[in-house]
Amino acid sequence: MNDLFVALIHHPVVNRNAERVTSAITSLDIHDIARAGRTYGVRAFYVVTPVHALRELAGRILAHWETGHGALYNRTRKEALAIVRLSEDLDRTIIDVEQESGAAPVLLVTSARTRQPTLTYTALRRMIRDTERPLLLLFGTGWGLTEDVIGRADHRLPALRGTDTYNHLSVRAAAAIVLDRVCGAREEEEEIRT
């Protein structure tokens, strides 16, 4: 029942030359994906980096909005950032989800480079509704997830595509679109309900 978790991976990811790197944390990624996650009912949003100093930095950003000036200034932002958790790597993230949900999550990856998807967005929408298992949806920063992370996934979702072959969305935009595709309220369904 919408036991959906999201993780934003900063290591391992690839850079523009397909080299394995650790990307820096972008404050706006945290804000934007938290706001989208909160809008679409995500249970927790993990910001994943092995770099201790970057987790500390992210923690200070979160504290500002949780209890600092930001909390007074913008209550809706506080509400969104409340779903954010900091994590060291993918393994610990999976364990955390399992401890909370009582079952290992179905691991799902999205990538602009996916050539052979194993699950459509429509099928994932159904899966979120019907399955008892938690789902963990991974997004890569930089130029995307590494092949070994993609290889660990239970399912690969199709690359997002528009009208031609250009697909260089920001990870913030990609995460928002994917969440809307799988959790967004649909007009057709609303028309039936009303």
Added chain:
Amino acid sequence: MNDLFVALIHHPVVNRNAERVTSAITSLDIHDIARAGRTYGVRAFYVVTPVHALRELAGRILAHWETGHGALYNRTRKEALAIVRLSEDLDRTIIDVEQESGAAPVLLVTSARTRQPTLTYTALRRMIRDTERPLLLLFGTGWGLTEDVIGRADHRLPALRGTDTYNHLSVRAAAAIVLDRVCGAREEEEEIRT
């Protein structure tokens, strides 16, 4: 045939207290919406502000990616930013679209506050495919478009909704989601095609 234009309005918009204000330009809004616009076949993306100094600033950002170091560093970013145009106000934006397309655009607004939409996303998807007129889709920065701008529109699209009443998406995320809803390649259609 997908003669779709997007405008990001910085004035007039409302702030958190529903006061009429001019918002500052956010560099990342330009990048993210240009990338989404390029992905989903948008013909031009207008960054609209009456503040001359802010248009100059935006112009310098664009020049960096057009001909400066950025152009060499990231070709896909240059390609996305090529659709960006700077504009002084909504009226001049409409005139610019009309001059380019030979007809006045259908004016469409999106807002998290919309209570009585006049057009579904599915209907807009059809309209983009079928109509001969250009379409101009407006997004507001800050806390959204003013009532007078909303009142000028030919159509109001439904507020984006997820699983509950929280809907505080960033304008970057909202624009990406709306473009995906109306121009994104759809699996069902692909399955039919292949």
